[in-house]
Every structure is written in C-alpha cells, then in structure tokens.
Amino acid sequence: MKLHIVHETRYRYDTPLTALVQSLRLTPSIFEGQRASDWNINVSGGIRGSAFRDGAGDWIEAWTVRGPVDEIVVSIDGQVETRDTAGVLRGHRETVNPLVYLRATPATALDGDLRGLAATASGEDGLALAHALAAAVGEAIRYRVGVTEVFTTAAEALALGEGVCQDHAHAMIACARAHGLPARYVSGYLHSNIDGEPHDAAHAWAEVHTGVLGWVGFDAANRCCPDDRYVRLGSGFDAHDAAPVRGMAFGTSAESLEVRVSVQEVEQ
Template sequence: MLLTVTHTTRYSFSEKVSHGLQRLRLKPKPTHGQEVLEWDMDLAGAKPEAEYDDQHHNHTELVSIEPGVPEVVVTCRGIVRTIDNNGVTGMHTGHMPLWCFLRATPLTRAGNRVRQLVASIEADRGDTLNFLHALSRSIGEQVEYVPGTTDPSTTAEQALAAGKGVCQDHAHIFISAGRLLDIPMRYVGGYLRMDGKVEQEAGHGWAEAYVPGLGWVGFDVSNEICPDERYIRVATGCDYSEAAPVTGIAMGAGETRLDVHLSVDEKVVGTQQQQMSASGGQQQNQGG
C-alpha cells in the first residue's frame, strides 16, 4: 500500500523566544516492511542544527528556534510503501539489547492495578502470543478510549485506575503488564490510515512485544488488531517519552500553544481504485 502523509506541527508563543531547541522524530523508519519513497521537511521560525540516528534507530533532527519569532512551524510530507506482515516486524536489530526493553520506566512502572490485571488473565502464560492477545483484549475492555482525559505524563497505573485514556495509555499498560512477565516490550509512535477519515488530530501509538520464534509483534490495543499495511512506524522507545515526535525547550516563550494538522491517505495508482471499491477494510476508529 502506498500511503501519503502531511503532518504540520505549529507552536505559537505569547512572548518573544530568546533561545529554543527542539528534537524531532518525524521521519518513518525505512525498515520492517516499509519503504520511505519520499520525505521532505520544511521549517519556519527554526533552522536545522544536526541530525543523527538515536539508540533506537530513530532518525532524529535537532533544530534551533530563531530568536524573537512568534511561532515555529514544522511541516513534513512524504510517501511510504507498506506491506501487511500480520503485525510481525521481525527479529531484533539495532543498538539496544533486548534486556533494555524489560526495565520499568516512570510511565510504565507496574503497581497494584497492573499486577491485578496480569493476574486476572486466564490464558496460558506458556503460550506467549495467545497470552498477549488476551491481555490486549482485557485492557480494551477495562480502559475506555476517551480523548482528552489523559496527557503525555499519565502513567500506565493512573490510566488503568481511571478506566479511560487514549492509544498512548493503552500501549503503556500493555507494556507494563508484559514486562512483569519478562517479555521485552517497546512503544511505537507513527501514523495510521483510518477508513473514511483522512484528516486527524494526532499521530497514533501502539506497542510491540518480543515473541520467541517470531521476533517483534505489534499490538494496537485501541483498535483491537495487530498493525497491518495501514500503519507507518516512525519511532520506537521504551515508552512514549523516547518516541515522542517533538520535544524541546523554548526560553522566554511565555504561554505556548500547540496545533497539529495531520492527514494520512492512500495513494491510488492505476486500477487500484477499482480494486478498493470492490473490497472493504476493517474499520479503524481511534487514531490518537
């Protein structure tokens, strides 16, 4: 599948910025069943300083905010070819050893709620894949998808206790629970083409678990499926903080307003339009 992405992030400042630096993880990974055919980034109010691949092999760009600007606008446009691997992204590669994905982080540290969740799963723990599917279903049943009820600092324990959250919270709970059973887990940030909805308010997040014999396998708790060709993997990490698309500081900015515009659509080539009309896809409703 060919997917087109336009992603605009706008930061508006109430005061003049004296100094600022942002770290951008916005370019999709050219691995694991996807190929980046085109990708361009435009900056307004900022300039590039450096770029590198971090410890999770996320392409990272550092940009500095130009002093005195009222806003910074980052616009990415690209085309990515994806395939459906039934959620399997393959064996582990990269700089981080698998044991790093077993450690608890502030956002995924398990407490009583997560421990009770794991204890309630009746599936055979010896069958890792089956247990993880049962875990995903249980989280979806216990934590309602409600946008605006949590923020990036919400922990897995807090979201589980509240019984509501968004894709980031579903993924963090799933990761927290899996690590209790010594299953390597990681967070994935990216894009999702939702059926019948091109314009979106945010990117998407899900989790991957390392399953012996298969390697990394994705689980989208919010949509109750393993990721398919409608998903674009952009960044991975031990939790959201290591895969966040934009992080940084702005000195003297006063109040900061964030606006995000995102569109993800399929690029139709030749007779593909007729094929799409004749076949449907599973509805995807939750993107952030």
C-alpha cells in the same frame, strides 16, 4: 498501500523566545513493512543540524531556530509504501538489547491493579501471551477521548477504565513487563480503523519482544496488530521518550500549539 501524509505542528509563544532547539523523530522507520519516498521535513526559520540513527534504529535530526521567534511551524509532507507484516518488525536494524525495555518509567509503573490485569492473561509462548494481554488491556480500558491527559499513567487510566491510544500502549507495556516480556512505546500514524472508519491520524501502540519472532506490534486500542494502514516513526520507553518532537526553548514564554495530521491513501 501507498499513503500520503501531511503533518503540521504550529507553536506560538506569547513572548518571543531568544532561541529554540528541537530534536525530531519524524522519519518513518526502515523495515520490511514500509518504505518512505519524497519525505520532507521543514522547520520554519530553522537551521538543520546533525542527524543520526540511534541504537533503537530511529532516525533523529536536530533543528535550531534563532530568535526572536514567536511562532514556528514543524511540517512534514511525504509518501510511504506499506505492506502487512502481521505486526512483526522484520528487517529493522537496531543495536539495543531488548532486555533494556524491561525498565519501568513513571508512566508505565506497575501497581496492584495492573498486576492483577496482567495475571488474567496466559499463553503457551510469548506471542500467545502478548495477544492475550492486548485483549485484556483493550477490554479493561475503553477508548474515549478527553478523559485522560498527556501525563496520565497506565495505572490511572486503568482505574478510570477509559483512555486513548497512549493509555492503552502504556498499560500494555506495564502488563507485558509483569510477565517478564520486554515492551516499548511506538509513535506513528494510522490511516483508518479496522472497520474503515476515520481515526485520529497520529497514533501510538506498543511492541512486545516475543522471543524467537522478535518485536511484534500490538494496538490494544483497536484490538489488532499493526498492518499496512500503520506507519511507524519511532519508539521509546513511554510516550515522552518516543515523542516525535522534543525541544528546548530559551526564554520565558507561554506556549500554545495546533496540530493538523492527514493520512490519505494514494491511488495506485
């Protein structure tokens, strides 16, 4: 599948900043399931700095905006060719030991209820167990927009019984870790739901290291593994660590933002 992606984030500040530095993880991953072409990143008024590929295989680049600045726009326009690898992250170069992803964060910390949910799943190997965990998380947390927020933890989302893709990913990571399976958060894009209905184009899911097969993606929110409708950007321990845009502002100001994301299939 060939997908055309337009992603625009507009930041506004009520008092002009003296400067702004951003770290962007907005370039599609390189692996057998996808290849980007004509991929353009721009920060209005920005100066592109250094760029590197980190140990997890993600491409990160720095941008600086000199003030005074009261508005910036981070924009992406590009195409990605994707194919279905049944969720397997094959051909992705990284140097970090998977065991690093047994580390807990506040967003993915285990409590008694998460441990109980994890205990309901079983499997003859890591892959079967991960599939069972994804099904359990999808059943326990109903997809619903507006009931959780950016700082909601996996435990809080499970207690609510509702949440969005971020909450499903955090809960999946916690439950996998309860079984000793390394797991991480993935940010990216999604063209549509499995039934073809429109979906929030910016998306998130979890990857679990299943053993011999390596990293495999699980989207508990949609109860499937990522296929050719998904575009992978980067990963981290949780949503904060894997955020596509992170930055530091110099100055005291209230920030507001608007996000527009479009993922459209291009006719072959």
